[in-house]
Amino acid sequence: MGPLLLRRLLTALPTLAAVIILSFLLMRVAPGGPFDGERALDPATRAALMHAYGLDLPLPEQIGRYLWRLLHGDFGPSLVYRDFTVTDLVAQGLPVSLRLGGFALLLALILGIAMGLFAAARAGGRTDHALMLGATLLTALPTFVTGPVLVLLLGLWAGWLPVSGWGDGDPAHLALPVLALALPVAGAIAKLSRAGLATALGQDHVRTARARGLGPVTVLLRHALRPALVPVASYVGPAAAGLLTGAVVIETLFALPGLGRYFVQGALNRDYPLVLGVVILYAGLIILFNLIADLLYGWLDPRMRG
């Protein structure tokens, strides 16, 4: 395990650097700039602003300065939210997104794997078909459809749950967005684990387990489930990074102060440091979760440790 971790960390740094430089250049290639508004600024003010943020320097020097500050943990100032640094903005939004995404991930895993298990236990039966049809529907419905439907059913008609806002972290406020965010992921996990279980249940070692007189539940949970989750792990790794760094649609629908809006607004406003900050966070999480997925493979199926 040690060598794998070391190798991954060594490849992570150049990957991150490439992501940063590419995003930096792409942002600059996009037309417009951070100070373009409805009304054009007068050239003198504009030049002063550009100078103040170092945007008038040659590009290589800008990249160099940015990377140098990054090494010191400084993500730079936001160009649009005046008086806020990127670190301030991320520090506000990230805890909200982490909680939303974390709970959604957990719920999706529990729900999805449970659906997969039930379907596999009743393979070919009516439960199986119903569950898999449900899973397809969940994956197919976008969150901007399921979100409002859930609000209507559980919030407005039943009146059980608050429909919008953060409520200072009140769990009830989080329930609907977490559910809406988790459902499509749960559908995908259900289908992947069902398929994985179908393969695992056909294997020789399952027959050995059955030959020991073990009941169907023990066979399923102890002997079949772990290898069946390998495809789930490769899907959940990258999906988790997406969930945790802010679900724009859900955060907008439920008026949550998460990270997602900075992604969108930062890009629209050409707020270069903000976009780069969020991209670095996202890329870092992707790398981290892929590493976790790789470690999981080794646990799910020790043969993969080589």
Add this chain to the structure above:
Amino acid sequence: MTAVYEVEKLVITIRGVTVARDVGFRIQQGECVALAGASGSGKSQCCLAPFGLSPGVASGSAWLLGKDLVGLEERRLRAIRGRDVGFVFQQPLTALTPHLTIGRQLSEAWQQAGAPRPTRAELAEALARVGLDRPGERLEQFPHRLSGGQRQRVMIAAAIAHRPKLLIADEPTTALDAAIRADILGLLSRLRAEEGLAMLLVSHDLAALADHADQVVVLNDGRVEESGDARTVMATPSRPYSRALIAASPRLDSPRAPLPPVGAPLIEARGIHVSFPRPGWRRGRVEAVAGADIHVAEGEALALVGGSGSGKSTLARAIARLGPIDRGDVRWRGRPLPARQAMPPAARRGIQPVFQDPVASLDPRWRVRDIIAEPLRHLRPELDGARRAARVAAALEEVGLDPALADRRPATLSGGQAQRVAIARALVSDPEMLLLDEATSALDVLVAGRVLDLLESLQRSRRLALLFITHDLAVARRLCHRIAVLDQGKIVEEGPAERLITAPAHAATRKLVAASH
């Protein structure tokens, strides 16, 4: 004395197709009954279906300790499987759960009949009893760290851990090396005597059964051909099918026809070294072949024999320029053979390969005619379509296949037909040497016997040189002038086949010879 297990008029159907009918036998305590037959004879179904371990549906009766298994619901069968029976399956590679340690699986088997959780010492002792070295260390290991033979020992330890009355071993040695087979069968016999087990042994290797079974039931196409005392059936089989089955696995003392004469030197390889990077996350390289010299003359057959992992395939592929090579000198008719990447197509015509798994070595989407014609397109580009077609037809006929098969795809062929197609593909460009890499190992006994017949006749009619890779000395002896024994990447002994078998000098050779008797 009542029988532990008694089967009467057993009929098994799978999705409406009858795979066994009117099968009957009885096993007393401490006795071993063997079910023998070619693949598809229904022998595995006969031992698994009554216990609910196959998709087959059983009717008739199967009495275990006075209780009829036929018609019992799954819940009851499960209890009986857990308490009274132990199973050993064919594939030790896949029959153990990959993500559970040996210790956990053995512990699960130990407790399956309700015994209290075993201590580590008890588990280690159980492993030591089946002949595993360093048993304490094994408990923490995952199955993939063990060799095939070691895994099968673990399977056996788990199968008897709950002290069953009946042990069912379904082809327990088929997937193992010849050298290990005898050890595993010996272990099963010893445990049977110690525990007073009744044993049902399934095998297609009739000859090996003589030493280990009391009774033998020969199955053909789901019916009992003959049954009786194992030694009697083996010595004086009364039915042609039994005789064919016995003859199909050649013995070291079976008569052999004189081999064709040998001509001028064809291929000479000196100082061959091949190494591979270590698998997984470890550093360094493993030496698969460490300085081997071999030579084959026109019309001569050389057998490369050794256990799995001894480097025999790697060596053969390296000199035929089909696999990697670190260093070493290879000459074809006295001239250096170009390196793998620099090999002109025409130079490949001389040596053509046939591999172990016939189905995997044929492209599933191609038709047989295109598969056989492919080497011609590259190696004999001067031939036009009509001449190619004629050669394909001739090759099919030469390997004993119906020309009508030319339009079929590999998935619709039997294993034996597929291997004949692979041989036809190798022959079509008129090579001077065939590289046969375990070419009969994956085939059923009867089919393998007929493929060997074909190779023998080709050897004579075409004066083909053969480089014959096998782990089976008796097969090697039948076709080959000389045998080279590989062990850990080195040729440890080499000489005329008959001499090497009657007077083996090296320990590895002696072990192979002992395993073939």
